[in-house]
Amino acid sequence: VDFLRNLFSKTLGISGEKVLDELTLEGVASYIQSGKCKNIICMVGAGISTSAGIPDFRSPDTGLYANLQKYNLPYPEAIFQIDYFKKHPEPFFALARELYPGQFKPTVCHYFIKLLKDKGLLKRCYSQNIDTLERVAGLEGEDLIEAHGTFYTSHCVSFMCRKEYDLDWMKEKIFSDDIPKCDKCSNLVKPDIVFFGENLPKRFFTSMAMDFPRCDLLIIMGTSLQVQPFAALVGSCPRLLINLEKAGGADPLLGIISIGGGMDFDSAKAYRDVAHISTCDDGCLALAELLGWKAELEEMVKREHEKINSKAEEEQTNQSSGAAGKAESGKAESGKAESGMAESGMAESGKAESGKAEVE
Numbered sequence: 148v149d150f151l152r153n154l155f156s157k158t159l160g161i162s163g164e165k166v167l168d169e170l171t172l173e174g175v176a177s178y179i180q181s182g183k184c185k186n187i188i189c190m191v192g193a194g195i196s197t198s199a200g201i202p203d204f205r206s207p208d209t210g211l212y213a214n215l216q217k218y219n220l221p222y223p224e225a226i227f228q229i230d231y232f233k234k235h236p237e238p239f240f241a242l243a244r245e246l247y248p249g250q251f252k253p254t255v256c257h258y259f260i261k262l263l264k265d266k267g268l269l270k271r272c273y274s275q276n277i278d279t280l281e282r283v284a285g286l287e288g289e290d291l292i293e294a295h296g297t298f299y300t301s302h303c304v305s306f307m308c309r310k311e312y313d314l315d316w317m318k319e320k321i322f323s324d325d326i327p328k329c330d331k332c333s334n335l336v337k338p339d340i341v342f343f344g345e346n347l348p349k350r351f352f353t354s355m356a357m358d359f360p361r362c363d364l365l366i367i368m369g370t371s372l373q374v375q376p377f378a379a380l381v382g383s384c385p386r387l388l389i390n391l392e393k394a395g396g397a398d399p400l401l402g403i404i405s406i407g408g409g410m411d412f413d414s415a416k417a418y419r420d421v422a423h424i425s426t427c428d429d430g431c432l433a434l435a436e437l438l439g440w441k442a443e444l445e446e447m448v449k450r451e452h453e454k455i456n457s458k459a460e461e462e463q464t465n466q467s468s469g470a471a472g473k474a475e476s477g478k479a480e481s482g483k484a485e486s487g488m489a490e491s492g493m494a495e496s497g498k499a500e501s502g503k504a505e506v507e
């Protein structure tokens with residue numbers, strides 16, 4: 148009966164029941180500790196990667212667009228428009244070279260999400276970011292919806308071909324000043340990030356419909372995205388926002404499906420929304436501390452960062468010893484195992500998930 152009651156109240160969103168003792172980070176922590184919170188969904192945006200030194204690729208506020216004059220773009224956004232790109236790929240790749248992160252090192256916040264996974268609490272992470280840091284932190288294709296696509300894989304733009312290329316291949320092209328061309332059919336090769344004029348990944352919608360009715364807690368970090376369409380699906384579960392500001396700009400892509408409304412932190416009717424105004428790293432550390440996970444999280448960050456550093460040193464040594472063959476070790480790592488996000492593979496991974504959902 149409890150199960151049915153939960154299902155109904157969640158599906159219909161009737162309950163309006165106050166799940167949190169108090170609308171604070173402490174309230175969220177004790178809810179997680181209560182054992183009633185089994186499925187956590189994270190929605191993350193550019194703010195979780197800024198401490199990794201990654202600029203917000205598409206935000207008009209970053210000043211990036213101002214640097215694009217030399218390319219004589221008809222208007223700045225053209226650089227991310229698929230039709231323009233197919234005719235004039237040079238500005239996009241020049242920008243990619245300019246912005247390419249020196250090192251892919253996930254933040255405390257990324258590792259907090261990984262910790263949720265390790266504790267069996269992460270239902271899914273929906274990311275607006277294209278920097279692949281979630282994957283570097285240890286999330287797998289199945290844990291992750293990259294709503295704006297990813298740099299992790301690239302594809303030939305020809306619908307007849309669609310040959311897949313990995314990150315190392317693309318990186319080499321970007322830094323060699325070559326426009327990446329398919330070695331099979333000579334068409335352009337484009338990173339799998341979603342351009343304006345392209346559809347969001349199908350898996351985004353199928354997973355959303357599956358995940359959100361089962362969500363016990365939504366954690367939104369590094370984005371002030373209006374979450375109304377998700378909210379409708381979530382019923383009445385608590386929502387925690389960790390961000391530097393409470394409200395702000397809408398997502399240029401997801402904004403299309405965001406129909407007004409939003410979170411309610413302060414009104415007399417507020418019953419489930421908690422805002423923690425801080426950097427994502429600080430917010431995650433504070434929550435981890437309340438959960439008794441702080442030492443574990445810090446240990447994980449230290450350990451993983453050391454691994455990344457020593458790998459980088461190793462690569463540098465290899466490079467300076469001039470061994471061409473060493474480049475292959477990098478390639479092997481970014482190989483097929485995690486290529487579930489490849490567009491061609493999306494339909495299948497979606498199926499696999501719905502199969503899994505039924506078993507649950």
Ligand SMILES: [Zn+2]
Nearest residue numbers: 303308329332
């Ligand atoms: Zn091709």
